[in-house]
Amino acid sequence: QVQLVESGGGVVQPGRSLRLSCVASGFTFGSYGMHWVRQAPGKGLEWVAVMWFDGSNAYYLDSVKGRFIISRDNSKNTLYLQMNSLRAEDTALYYCAKDFGYAGTHFDYWGQGALVTVSS
Amino acid sequence: EILMTQSPATLSLSPGERVALSCRASDSVISDLAWYQQKPGQPPTLLIYGASTRATGVPARFSGSGSGTEFTLTISSLQSEDFGVYFCQQYNMWPLTFGGGTKVEIK
Numbered sequence A: 001q002v003q004l005v006e007s008g009g010g011v012v013q014p015g016r017s018l019r020l021s022c023v024a025s026g027f028t029f030g031s032y033g034m035h036w037v038r039q040a041p042g043k044g045l046e047w048v049a050v051m052w053f054d055g056s057n058a059y060y061l062d063s064v065k066g067r068f069i070i071s072r073d074n075s076k077n078t079l080y081l082q083m084n085s086l087r088a089e090d091t092a093l094y095y096c097a098k099d100f101g102y103a104g105t106h107f108d109y110w111g112q113g114a115l116v117t118v119s120s
Numbered sequence B: 001e002i003l004m005t006q007s008p009a010t011l012s013l014s015p016g017e018r019v020a021l022s023c024r025a026s027d028s029v030i031s032d033l034a035w036y037q038q039k040p041g042q043p044p045t046l047l048i049y050g051a052s053t054r055a056t057g058v059p060a061r062f063s064g065s066g067s068g069t070e071f072t073l074t075i076s077s078l079q080s081e082d083f084g085v086y087f088c089q090q091y092n093m094w095p096l097t098f099g100g101g102t103k104v105e106i107k
Helices: none
Strands: A004-005 A010-012 A018-025 A034-039 A045-051 A058-059 A067-071 A078-083 A094-099 A107-110 A113-119 B002-006 B010-013 B018-023 B033-038 B044-049 B062-069 B070-075 B083-089 B103-107
Touching: A004 A094, A010 B033, A018 A034, A018 A067, A018 A094, A034 A107, A045 A067, A045 A078, A045 A094, A045 B083, A058 A067, A067 A094, A067 B044, A078 B062, A107 B044, B002 B083, B018 B033, B018 B083, B044 B062, B070 B083
Parallel strands: A010 A113, B010 B103
Antiparallel strands: A004 A018, A018 A078, A034 A045, A034 A094, A045 A058, A067 A078, A094 A107, A094 A113, B002 B018, B018 B070, B033 B044, B033 B083, B062 B070, B083 B103
16 A cells, blocks of 8 residues: 655754655655645645656745755655755645656645644 | 635534535636545545546545536535545646635534
């Protein structure tokens, strides 16, 4: 069965960096687009970034563009999110989500999330 | 950016009732619309994609309709396990955007 397991969350001061990882299993990782979606405490869902199945392309939410970098290693079935210059408003549960197709459609599987708290 | 608006914000209904949740897009998304259910402490699960196609394993009491800017998720007969928050999401244009959610409470 499909499994997505995030790690790397934690408490970090504003302006610092953090890297999230998502290890995938149960499907051919290199055939699907992969996303990061976040949810601030008690709030709704916000799409953050996507990487194409082959790593050829990526899109970002405007508010994270230039600060966050999505990447993937298909040989390790792993998706990453490098988060730099973190702000208080980046505090959220970050979900790794599998795309239904090769890139930007909807999300058919989600991980349990990694909590990122940005606070001094 | 396409703004997704869901209504109502909260519904409190009894088991067996029919439920209709609304999702409106600020611009046409054709049929590039998905619905998710989220229960407390859990990630969302996919219910509907392509506006009307049920995801694998989703009970037949869930159905989706609409196109363009107006969409509806219908639960034909509400079950106790259907409580949670329902989100719509468009994937016609970047950035992908979600509605604010409708919370369904069981009386």
